[in-house]
Amino acid sequence: xxxxxxxxxxxxxxxxxxxxxxxxxxxxxxxxxxxxxxxxxxxxxxxxxxxxxxxxxxxxxxxxxxxxxxxxxxxxxxxxxxxxxxxxxxxxxxxxxxxxxxxxxxxxxxxxxxxxxxxxxxxxxxxxxxxxxxxxxxxxxxxxxxxxxxxxxxxxxxxxxxxxxxxxxxxxxxxxxxxxxxxxxxxxxxxxxxxxxxx
Numbered sequence: 001x002x003x004x005x006x007x008x009x010x011x012x013x014x015x016x017x018x019x020x021x022x023x024x025x026x027x028x029x030x031x032x033x034x035x036x037x038x039x040x041x042x043x044x045x046x047x048x049x050x051x052x053x054x055x056x057x058x059x060x061x062x063x064x065x066x067x068x069x070x071x072x073x074x075x076x077x078x079x080x081x082x083x084x085x086x087x088x089x090x091x092x093x094x095x096x097x098x099x100x101x102x103x104x105x106x107x108x109x110x111x112x113x114x115x116x117x118x119x120x121x122x123x124x125x126x127x128x129x130x131x132x133x134x135x136x137x138x139x140x141x142x143x144x145x146x147x148x149x150x151x152x153x154x155x156x157x158x159x160x161x162x163x164x165x166x167x168x169x170x171x172x173x174x175x176x177x178x179x180x181x182x183x184x185x186x187x188x189x190x191x192x193x194x195x196x197x198x199x
Contacts, residue, residue: 001106001192002098004123006114008161009154010140012174012181013129017110019185026101028094030111030119037089038063044089051081073154087117094119106193115167116159125192128168130161131175 005020007013014029021027037044040061048056048063056067072079098107114120131139133155141151165171172184 001124002102002122003106003108003192004114004120004126005108005110005129006112006126006164007129007172007174008131008136008164009112009158010136010143010151011129011131011161012172013110013112015178015181016127016129016172016174016185017108019182020108020189023186023189025106025108025189026104027108027110028097030090030094030109030113033090033093034086037086037093038065044086047085048082051085052078073157079157083113083117087113091117091119095122098122106189112158115164120167125169126167127170127172127188128161128164129172129174130165131173133161135175136161 003020003025005013005017007016014031017027017029036042038048039045040063045063048068052068052071056064056071058064068082072082094109094111098109101107109119109123111117111119114123114126120126136155137148137151140146140154141148144151144154146154170188172181172188174181174184
């Protein structure tokens with residue numbers, strides 16, 4: 001079974017992915033893949049530099065992720081261009097990883113842009129992690145050391161949470177504690193793996 005895991009920025013998606021992994025799922029982290037594919041010498045980084053110039057690099061040639069994030073969150077056209085470059089490479093790597101592991105266990109694809117890039121089409125079930133808008137703003141500001149306006153701008157640049165919830169098969173509410181989240185993930189994983197066994 002392939003489970004697509006997504007949610008709004010700072011909603012607790014990555015934390016949920018860790019809990020799924022601790023229960024035996026094989027987790028594919030789209031953000032970690034993006035990080036790996038934009039390392040020095042990788043084709044994706046070369047394509048970004050060709051499009052946006054050497055200003056997105058540190059003096060040593062590494063990608064300045066903060067600069068790239070600033071471009072993504074302030075320029076819609078540039079955001080689409082960056083996503084197009086990265087997503088081609090990321091999807092290719094995810095498909096490769098799935099084909100290597102699909103027979104071993106359930107796979108969880110942890111991807112913030114699951115719907116936007118069409119990864120939902122290869123998933124058997126979609127799980128969305130959600131919190132209220134106010135909690136999301138608060139957590140994002142704290143996590144990324146932003147002010148409330150900057151946090152809102154980043155949240156508003158993504159697909160609305162309500163839309164993701166509409167498209168999901170299951171929704172995990174993460175407004176409570178880490179223990180609450182852990183229990184919700186455990187209950188859901190038990191249900192999903194039980195369904196697979198019954199098939």
